[in-house]
Amino acid sequence: MQTSLPLTGVRVFDLTRILAGPTCTQLLGDLGADIIKVEKPFVGDDTRTWGPPYVKDRLGNDTTESAYYLSANRNKRSVTIDLSQPAGIELAKKFVEKSDVLIENFKVGGLAKLGLGYEDIREQFPHLVYCSVTGFGQTGPYAPRAGYDFLAQGIGGIMSITGAPEGEPVKVGVGIADVMTGMYASTAILAALRHRDATGEGQHIDTCLLDTQISWLINEGTNYLISGEIPKRLGNEHPNIVPYKVFSTSDGYVILAVGNDRQFKDWCTAAGADDLKDDERFKTNPLRIKNREVLYQKMPSFMKRKTTKEWLSIMEEVKVPCSPVNNIEQVFDDPHVKHREMKIEMDHELSGSGKVPLIGNPLKLSATPPQYRRPPPTLGQHTEEVLSEMLELNSQEIKELRDKGAI
Numbered sequence: 001m002q003t004s005l006p007l008t009g010v011r012v013f014d015l016t017r018i019l020a021g022p023t024c025t026q027l028l029g030d031l032g033a034d035i036i037k038v039e040k041p042f043v044g045d046d047t048r049t050w051g052p053p054y055v056k057d058r059l060g061n062d063t064t065e066s067a068y069y070l071s072a073n074r075n076k077r078s079v080t081i082d083l084s085q086p087a088g089i090e091l092a093k094k095f096v097e098k099s100d101v102l103i104e105n106f107k108v109g110g111l112a113k114l115g116l117g118y119e120d121i122r123e124q125f126p127h128l129v130y131c132s133v134t135g136f137g138q139t140g141p142y143a144p145r146a147g148y149d150f151l152a153q154g155i156g157g158i159m160s161i162t163g164a165p166e167g168e169p170v171k172v173g174v175g176i177a178d179v180m181t182g183m184y185a186s187t188a189i190l191a192a193l194r195h196r197d198a199t200g201e202g203q204h205i206d207t208c209l210l211d212t213q214i215s216w217l218i219n220e221g222t223n224y225l226i227s228g229e230i231p232k233r234l235g236n237e238h239p240n241i242v243p244y245k246v247f248s249t250s251d252g253y254v255i256l257a258v259g260n261d262r263q264f265k266d267w268c269t270a271a272g273a274d275d276l277k278d279d280e281r282f283k284t285n286p287l288r289i290k291n292r293e294v295l296y297q298k299m300p301s302f303m304k305r306k307t308t309k310e311w312l313s314i315m316e317e318v319k320v321p322c323s324p325v326n327n328i329e330q331v332f333d334d335p336h337v338k339h340r341e342m343k344i345e346m347d348h349e350l351s352g353s354g355k356v357p358l359i360g361n362p363l364k365l366s367a368t369p370p371q372y373r374r375p376p377p378t379l380g381q382h383t384e385e386v387l388s389e390m391l392e393l394n395s396q397e398i399k400e401l402r403d404k405g406a407i
Contacts, residue, residue: 005032006368010193013095014038014076015104015111017045019149019175020209021133022072023182025103028189029075030361030370036095036386037073037377041080041407044379045069058352065350070358070376072182074346077374077382080407087406089114091391096125098390100196101189105133108143118204128202129192131185137208147209149175156213161220164235181212242288243267243295246325247303254303254311257321261285266318271302340364346375383407 135147163170315322
């Protein structure tokens, strides 16, 4: 039985909520870090109420745990602390003293007002890796603004290249700017911890949704920087590869992703499209890009001659990338997805079945794979446990904190 994980011994004081920060700390928790999730008493993480759906109890009634909250909060311990109370702030500082990382997503300057900003505590806790997650960063004209994933997608350009060419701009279907900010933040924290372990020096990490959103414009952003031409929405088409899009079959849809000239020729042979294979306008990828409209007028008639299942089988045989367009139910029913264990179940005390289904961690480490040790906690579930364990408080001292409104 594996007992050690790569981040065993790392403690994270987690002052984040919603999605970006919790995504980061869930990833760190999956890899063994002890995540102390701080929540406001009687309220908790906003996403606890972001439903339906909610976990159902034994009578089929909704509990207080939403699917949204469950998606990003396993492997954490929930502690309630009221940071609006002086005693709550003092308690938080005691936790920080015993933590390796503090991560927060308050508005810029929000924690400084409480005496918990990086500049307020860096000398007292020089070892601390302090990570701030905001919408627009700690500096710049937009820094004071509240940040939301939707806004970052709009300002950051991804919506301008997402959607049908003649339609309105479309956001990505999940909060991808939040999720990617969480991933970048986790990478930065690991780098800062390595630096801290080598030098003893902590540091401040400034991550934000907008910077992250711009970073994953990737090739389209670089296309603009090199060419000066503003990319446009192409629907399901690719700016640099043709053919690469969704096609109708006789009974549904498939994605055809032809990445090189050999694959295009093999598709032509399999489809019986010898006239397209021999057409000089389509001999190379640059020529196909130049003549994409003509090619895309000719290909659909060939694609509609076979079923989705037939195309998947034929393309697999000739090694041309092709896939179905699954709905979410089909995703989790896919045999490969099942093999990769991307759906997991964890015990949960509020669930009528005793279990909650969750999405698995995509990291597959041969020696220290992620472990699912703790289900997403109920509000304040571990307050007394953590106060006793970390701060060595007895029951009377914990009661006094409750009487003061600190927890």
